[in-house]
Amino acid sequence: MRGMHLTSSKGSSPTNSYAQSPMSTSSHHRTFSTSMMEEDLLYAEEIIKRWDLDSSFYTKLDYLFSGDRREARQFVKSVKSLQSAMHFFVSESASSEKIIHAQKLMQVAMKRLEKEFYRILSSNRDYLDSESISNRSSRARSSISEEDNASDEDDMNSSVSDSERVTVSDLAMGDLKSIADCMISSGYGKECVKIYKIIRKSIVDETLYNLGVEKYTFNQINKMDWETVEPKIKKWLHAEKVAIKSLFYGERILCDYVFSSSDKIREACFSDICKERATALFEFPELVAKSKKSMERMFRTLDLYNTISDQWPEIEMIFSFESMAIVRTQAVTSLVKLGDAVRSMLSDFETAIQKETLKTPIHGGGIHPLTRYVMNYLVFLSDYSISLSDILADWPLQVQSPLPESYFSSDNMDESSSISARFAWLVLVLLCKIDAGAELYKDVAQSYLFLVNNLNYVVSKVNSSNLRDLMGDNWLVKHGQKVKQYAGNYERMAWGKVISSLPENPIADSLTTEVARNSFRRFNLEFNEAYKKQSSWVISDTKIRDQIKISVAKKILPVYKMFYERYREVFQGADSVVRFAPDDLGNYLSDLFHGTGAPGSISTSSHSSSSSSSSLSRSH
Known part of the structure; x- marks a missing residue:
């Protein structure tokens, strides 16, 4: 304990302003702990006021979390020291002046961290993109904020190589986590989360818009002809893969990392950013499945089914929070409706062959x-x-034919409900x-x-x-x-x-x-x-x-x-x-x-x- 406080106040000494401060006391009966806490409070005041946004000495172009981050680490440590001092003074029933002064310092520090948090999120949009984050999900980032990353980037938004891009992204993530941890532990998590939600939600919305994802009603889809619907399906197929493998996956990783200190906050944050758009994304296949059906729509319907089915493990993992159950439910609902549509179209296909008359x-x-x-x-x-086997698993073949089953069965089928029996029967109808x-x-x-x-x-x-x-x-x-x-x-x-x-x-x-x-x-x-x-x-x-x-x-x-x-x-x-x-x-x-x-x-x-x-x- 002593060593930590000595380290935190190393190189600083009581100043004249401190001696004249109302916090100082002439009492000669201070305890050792009280003395150390006051030193920490003094040290925190010196660092925090140096970055006071309302100070006349503050330069608008200066940022804590840029270039050499030693000052940033000192600032975070000073906030922790201030926090410890506040707890100590409250427990010791110290004078209200000390507590009030400490609270004011804390507000100054939080205001500064809010600005830094916003600046990092907004100025590093290109380096905190979901694709970069998801591609580096296996990298260990837990030590980023603790390492001595004394990088000398003059402009974090300048053109950089891939290796430098990784460095900038990792530094930004480490800075965000450091600030979030500090603000949450200081009781200012709500302010931090508000900034994060606004910026990251705008990124999600913008990305999905650029991918061509739109929200439709059933009536809109049902009134469209196939030449209009098919291009929208093609866009959706591409967008869904990007959204799951990159966008939502990256957002989940970033949110989990930045707010790792609070399970409740990271769930609420991710849910507020992604739930609405993810639900709308997986609603589109259901609307297509429920709209008018024709044999020409079979293959695109199966493409939609395949995409959701193939991505289901990732969907379940990304949206695993209880608050995201609606997204998982919507994805499953779309799968069920798409399967129903495929069965209906397959039945129509068989009927069309049987009704065909060769004249x-x-x-x-x-x-x-x-x-x-x-x-x-x-x-x-x-x-x-593979998809058809799943879709047709609970749809047994009902053959109303005088021909024995052996006439259309194949050596690969075990029962009449198998996909092999279905295909063999359709071929038999054609041969007739x-x-x-x-x-x-x-x-x-x-x-x-x-x-x-x-x-x-x-x-x-x-x-x-x-x-x-x-x-x-x-x-x-x-x-x-x-x-x-x-x-x-x-x-x-x-x-x-x-x-x-x-x-x-x-x-x-x-x-x-x-x-x-x-x-x-x-x-x-x-x-x-x-x-x-x-x-x-x-x-x-x-x-x-x-x-x-x-x-x-x-x-x-x-x-x-x-x-x-x-x-x-x-x-x-x-x-x-x-x-x-x-x-x-x-x-x-x-x-x-x-x-x-x-x-x-x-x-x-x-x-x-x-x-x-x-x-x-x-x-x-």
């Missing part, structure tokens, strides 16, 4: 727009499988529509080609996306085999007559000239008919197209080549009998399945099918 066959037997739309939609949905579309073709071969194109498109989309994990390898194998089966059926129906028109063994068989002539004529007729009919047909997948071409060529060209070589000289010059050389046949087959045989067939196909999928029109 017009696709020219060339190509991929139907419904197939493209549904599969692209499901591929995008599969990217949200594809089967119905195949029946629109009068040519059986073309109907099989339509099945090849569309089922292969479905299988390819599943195989190349997250749908593979949901549908399972068994599903892929089973439906891949169906594609091959449909391709084989197409070949038999489209080229069977061409193949049967050729002799089984043109070399071994002894054919009369007339029989050979008739075989050539029949082959010419059948091949020409098959080629002419299929010249506008399409196989969209390059790999499948090549496989079918090779398969058809292997069935026709070797036999025809032997037949051609065997009877070429017999019918030399008879163009009406031998119309194709083997190489010509190969070239004709090579030209097939590009849809080039009928000018405008691709655009016509697109036009003729547009009306049948109007309710599911979406470009991907």
Whole structure:
């Protein structure tokens, strides 16, 4: 105790003004403690009055907490000494003059600290930004105010490097904590907190405004068309991440640090600064979820759900105070409403597929727009499988179908309520529509080609996306085999007559000239008919197209080549009998399945099918 007071008053001695002060007494019976407290009071008076804002000697440009902070530390120590002296004099029933004088000194000191606190907060806005604070949350700051940080910054607001920026921020935080601790312990915490709230709340408001965060009512959102709502959602998605990872997180760290001496104050302070804006931030997704729904809004709704769900641990941590329960509740409410909206839109999507009627066959037997739309939609949905698993967990699949569950189930699902069952069922609904579309073709071969194109498109989309994990390898194998089966059926129906028109063994068989002539004529007729009919047909997948071409060529060209070589000289010059050389046949087959045989067939196909999928029109 003695050592502390001797240190605090080292280098100071009673002045004449002190001897003449009304606080001095002529009593020769002072106790040792009284003497020491009076010395401390004298020391505090000397330091505090030097920084009295109302003093004629005070220079307006001077600040305690700038440059060399030794004077600042002495000032804080003097306040602590003054505080101790006041407690002592009150306990000793000392004269009211001493207590009144000490109280006046305390008011002078608090006025000075208020100004310093405001100046540090306002002039260091750029260095106390939430991003810098949150990025350095792991740094130990507890010793900042105690270290001898004798930095020589002439202008704390000047342009500084990253390392200097960290120093300025840490110094500012240490100064704020030192002042807050001193004012709170002196009974002036309310004045300190008022300044802090005003400045930091303005920073929060300004940051959210710059991020594009606005407050809306349900009627406002519900009346907006999607082209207006979607950009606002995009802004919100970015703003929410910045707000949680930087803004509110940084404010919580700064508030906890500056007011670490009082749990009650730091909670009240953080709550008053952030509660209203945080609640409004998390209200926006709920308004979107409750507004009018359409399938085109599905993915942005899931983005909103993902963002809150992914950030939930941080939200819970940042807003852990009991006074911030409303923020946590609002975030959970938005999650629930977003989940409800997703389930509703998914149900509408299934209903739309089931109601779709395929009335017009696709020219060339190509991929139907419904197939493209549904599969692209499901591929995008599969990217949200984690969120969908959570959303659909308590929404079991209700299938009203005569088909057994095994027909649409996958090897990855354990129960009908799983997300895998939901996706498998939606794909099955599409496949049923594809089967119905195949029946629109009068040519059986073309109907099989339509099945090849569309089922292969479905299988390819599943195989190349997250749908593979949901549908399972068994599903892929089973439906891949169906594609091959449909391709084989197409070949038999489209080229069977061409193949049967050729002799089984043109070399071994002894054919009369007339029989050979008739075989050539029949082959010419059948091949020409098959080629002419299929010249506008399409196989969209390059790999499948090549496989079918090779398969058809292997069935026709070797036999025809032997037949051609065997009877070429017999019918030399008879163009009406031998119309194709083997190489010509190969070239004709090579030209097939590009849809080039009928000018405008691709655009016509697109036009003729547009009306049948109007309710599911979406470009991907």
